Amino acid sequence: MRGQISLGIDNYINGVSANGNIKTGPNCRFFKCTLTGNIEIGRYTSLWGPNLDLTVGRSQILIGNFCSIARNVSIQTYNHNFKKITSYYIGQNLFKEKWKNEQVYKTKPLVIKNDVWIGAHCVILGGLTIGNGAIIAANSVVTKDVPPYSIVAGSPGKVIGYRFEEETIIKLENLKWWDWSINKIKLNKFIFENELNTELLDKIK
Incomplete structure (x- = not known):
């Protein structure tokens, strides 16, 4: 690990390559993943590889609490510049020069909010926001913002449904349960161990 790395307590870390300004909350799980650039990750979030890559160019990746990101996922905030005669990195690889316009960078942070599940083999492009509770189905390519609690699938990713009714x-x-104290989460264990309905929500302590 290189750079300014700030890890929360009780994190599980195995086979991780990290380089940059990286901050994590407590009780996270990192397995065979690569983190490069300015990245902030909330508590109890799982990045479970192998081949899970988060790469930041000139912006930032912000990931909330209680998120699950699966193997072979690529999340990045820059891309090839395809408006030139070639999309190949010819300046870097042939001319051995650094050209400012060889890559296209997103300056807006990529935000993955709380309780988000990203399935295996997904690609998440920079500058977008994935809302709370969203699910990204395996093999999806996400190119635009994702609404809260929506289910997105395909390439490019499209909303195919929602986890719950609008109300x-x-x-x-x-409710923002992901911001609750651990004591409050444990006090309301019943709401996490059962499938959700309005009656359960009314019983929250």
Whole structure:
């Protein structure tokens, strides 16, 4: 690991390459992944490789709490410049020069909010926001913002459904359970061990 690395307590780390300004919350799980650049990750988030790559150019990747990101996922904030005669990095690889316009950088942070599940073999492009509770199906390519609690699939990714009814989604967005203290989460264990319904939401302590 190189750079300014700040790790939360009780993290599980195995086979990780990290280089940059990287900060994590407590109780995260990192397995066979690569983190490069300015990256901030919340508590209890899992990046479970192998071949899981987060690469930042000139912006930032922000990942919330209780997220699950699977193997073979690529998340990056820059791309090839295909408006030139070649999309190949010819300046770097043939002329041995650094050209400012050889890559296209996103300056807006890439934000993955809380309780997001990203399935295996996905590509997430820079400058977008994935809302709370969203699911990205395996093999998807995400090129635009993802609404809260939506299910996105395909290449390019499209919304194919929602996890809950609109009324429930609004309640969950206001509830913000991912920000609760661990004591409050444990006190309301019943809401996590059962499939969600409005009656359960009304019983929250």
